[in-house]
Amino acid sequence: MIRDKTCDQYVAEFEKAEQFPIKGDSPYYLTGIDLGTAYIVLVVLDHQKNIVAGAHRRADVIRDGMIVDYIGAITIVRELKEKLEQQLQTELLFASAAIPPGMATLDGGVVKNVVQGAGFELTALLDEPTAANTIVGLINGAIVDIGGGTTGISILKDGQVVKSVDEATGGTHFTLVVSGACQLPFDEADDYKRNSRNHQELLGLLKPVVQKISSIIKKSIEGFDIDLIYLVGGTSCLTGIEKIIEQELGIRTIKPRNPMFVTPIGIAMNCSQEVID
Known part of the structure; x- marks a missing residue:
């Protein structure tokens, strides 16, 4: 496992x-x-796996873990690639990517095609919670990746993933609740939800969805001795979400600095020069 700093240091x-x-x-x-x-x-990492550049952009090309706008995905990745190449004055050739747990047979080939269509050679394709754990470094416990459409859970024992699941509940469901309660169009509700200044106001409103995520986690970890849960993914940015999950499950729950970037950094750390077929 590639990890010589804390997760928060990588994110910073x-x-x-x-x-x-x-x-x-x-x-x-x-x-x-x-x-x-x-x-x-x-x-982007250099050859010594130091983080040297990065970029992110809002997108609506994935739903419930599946690519629904293939051309849009390629276009955004290619544009971000070109931006980073201009910043670094070099060509970016090698890339790794990830998919939600259990989605390899459904969407792995499409992800590979997006990466290659944007001008990269794909060197690794792994599941998202496993990628996150590359920099989290959890030995025993559960990595919970709460994304926009799904929640992915990987259970680790002695540093090895022993179970991975993915369920369709995430940030989109938060936005739908905010949209209905606040009488806002979906996009405006999504922006309102993302603003951390509104999180205290929204936490009570969104608590039932967080409790639903907690029930998904509880069902997924049944039969395993879990004493630590680590939250990653953009939806985990909701202020206080870790406290609700900890209260619901009675299990210590940790959220790192800006959990949205944990999985992408972990994905990068798994990249190499060895192209996969």
Whole structure:
């Protein structure tokens, strides 16, 4: 497992590199691509796996873990790739990507085609919670990746994934609740939900959805001795979500700094120069 810093340190480095790319003379660069329901994120590493650049953009090309706008996905990834290439004054060739747990047979080929269609060579394709754990470094417990459309759960024992599941509940369901309660169009409700200044006001409103996610986690971990849950994914950014989940499950629950970027960084850390078939 590639991990020589804390998860929060990796995220802080990404946030800084996204604002101030580090142009150097690395012989090659490695890129992680996270095709999320709400955002597409690219993370670039140098040959020593230091984070040197990154970019993210709002997107509506994925629903419930499935790519529904193939051309749109390629276009966004290609545009972000070109932006990063201009910043680093180099060509980005190698990329890794991830999919929700259990989706390999359904969408793995499409993800590969998006990565290649944007001009990359695909070197790794893994599930999202496993990618996140590359920098989380959890030995025993559960990684819970709460995205826009789905919640992915990976249970780890002695550092190895022993079970992975994915359920269709996530940030989109939060937005639908906000839209109905506040009488806002979906897009406006989504923006309102993302603003952390509104989180305290919305937490009570969204608690039933968080409780639903908690019930998904509870069902998924039945039969396993879990004493730690680690939250990642953009929807985990909701202030206080970790406290509700901890109260519902009675299990210590941790949320890192800006959990939205944990999985993309982990994806990048799994990139190499070895192209997969």
